[in-house]
Amino acid sequence: DVKVTQSSRYLVKRTGEKVFLECVQDMDHENMFWYRQDPGLGLRLIYFSYDVKMKEKGDIPEGYSVSREKKERFSLILESASTNQTSMYLCASSFQDRVRYGYTFGSGTRLTVV
Amino acid sequence: TQLLEQSPQFLSIQEGENLTVYCNSSSVFSSLQWYRQEPGEGPVLLVTVVTGGEVKKLKRLTFQFGDARKDSSLHITAAQPGDTGLYLCAGAASGGSYIPTFGRGTSLIVHP
Numbered sequence: 001d002v003k004v005t006q007s008s009r010y011l012v013k014r015t016g017e018k019v020f021l022e023c024v025q026d027m028d029h030e031n032m033f034w035y036r037q038d039p040g041l042g043l044r045l046i047y048f049s050y051d052v053k054m055k056e057k058g059d060i061p062e063g064y065s066v067s068r069e070k071k072e073r074f075s076l077i078l079e080s081a082s083t084n085q086t087s088m089y090l091c092a093s094s095f096q097d098r099v100r101y102g103y104t105f106g107s108g109t110r111l112t113v114v
Numbered sequence: 115t116q117l118l119e120q121s122p123q124f125l126s127i128q129e130g131e132n133l134t135v136y137c138n139s140s141s142v143f144s145s146l147q148w149y150r151q152e153p154g155e156g157p158v159l160l161v162t163v164v165t166g167g168e169v170k171k172l173k174r175l176t177f178q179f180g181d182a183r184k185d186s187s188l189h190i191t192a193a194q195p196g197d198t199g200l201y202l203c204a205g206a207a208s209g210g211s212y213i214p215t216f217g218r219g220t221s222l223i224v225h226p
Contacts, residue, residue: 009154043202043216090156090157092156101159102149103149103159103214104157104163105155108154108155108156
């Protein structure tokens with residue numbers, strides 16, 4: 001069964017901490033994405049990557065960075081966590097030339113910053 | 115600017131009722147997907163529609179893509195409690211973009 005695996009389901013971090021969210025996919029997908037999901041705001045794209053070591057800013061990149069050293073792994077980094085980054089974080093992946101087949105999402109990481 | 119408008123935002127119905135969820139835009143999409151997300155989980159792809167006027171059926175769910183490829187609908191017949199969840203539409207704009215735009219979702223609760 002193909003999957004996208006996010007390293008943690010729940011995380012609680014303190015303000016100012018550096019936070020790493022890890023995502024691994026086993027489908028050989030070129031594209032990988034990080035979204036955050038908040039009530040009433042829907043899914044908002046933070047960063048995406050279409051190849052190893054390549055990254056592009058999404059709609060809300062401020063306060064975040066990403067790393068993609070291997071094709072299967074895409075990491076989201078919160079350099080200095082703040083309470084307004086409390087959210088559900090979703091990783092997704094897709095084939096680059098078969099967008100119509102949609103995304104495969106991970107189960108999400110619910111991050112609370114206190 | 116939200117390019118995909120979903121309606122209604124919330125829906126609470128009794129088991130056995132029928133319902134329709136709408137996804138509308140002023141933009142043309144090369145394809146449109148519907149996802150269902152259960153509480154505490156990531157969205158799961160239900161269907162992709164790519165041809166204007168296309169109708170796809172998945173058991174009790176019927177998906178339709180508008181003739182002009184600007185809108186879509188999801189119809190559920192005889193809803194069951196297991197249909198409860200957040201339904202999201204997502205469209206890939208014409209022109210080759212591989213970054214879909216997501217609607218904000220319709221939250222459905224089906225009461226037994």
